[in-house]
Amino acid sequence: MEQLDTAPKGEELSLAERAYRAIRDWLVMLEIRPGAPINEDQLAQSLGVGRTPVREALKRLQYERLITTYPRRGTFATDVNITDLAHISEVRQELEPLAAAQAARRATATDRAALTALQQELDGVDSRPHDPGELMRLDLQVHRAIYAATHNPYLEDTLVRHDNLATRIWCLFIDRLPGMTGHVQEHGPLLQAIVAGDPDKAAQLTRDHVEGFERAIREAI
DSSP: OOOOOOOOTTOOOOHHHHHHHHHHHHHHTTSSOTTOBOOHHHHHHHHTSOHHHHHHHHHHHHHTTSEEEETTTEEEEOOOOGGGHHHHHHHHHHHHHHHHHHHHHHOOHHHHHHHHHHHHHHHTGGGSOOOHHHHHHHHHHHHHHHHHHTTOHHHHHHHHHHHHHHHHHHHHTGGGOTTHHHHHHTHHHHHHHHHTTOHHHHHHHHHHHHHHHHHHHHHHO
16 A cells, blocks of 8 residues: 655654544555454554554544444545545635635745645646546645645535545546546646745636536546
């Protein structure tokens, strides 16, 4: 299983945070399949940590609707329910454009350098072979970098959670979505607008992107 998150330079992550980020991304990318049982011992062994950090991580993941616990049955990865798409999109259509605009206003030089590096990575998507999982990981990286650049931890946390849930839906239909490369590449102009400090353009591009995501999923159903 692949991990997406790494700590920023100089940041030392706790064992619980490392466990949380790794298990979260396995769930988001459906590397732990929907409905699969969650085994603390196996996760601890895979991560090379004790059960306590895993247990702490699972508490957070239950709050984020990525796992669920049933009395006398155990803990399982939550199912991906397509009926949740409208609810998730309703939140994202309001908050994603806000986040993009705030990132354009507030991004630091370090943020802009990170976003520019991601834009360069997006520019190379067409020039090399790629698999859908690789594209989805890049999509997650871009979204999370934009949220971080808002410098609003409440907005960032909310959007990370909702983007995680949206990504699970996307991954479920990944084989039916031929335009995936184009969807991910849409982030290029958005990143340019944020780096250039253009909040209105960033907000509009984001609004179009989120609406396009919901439309693509509904067409694939």
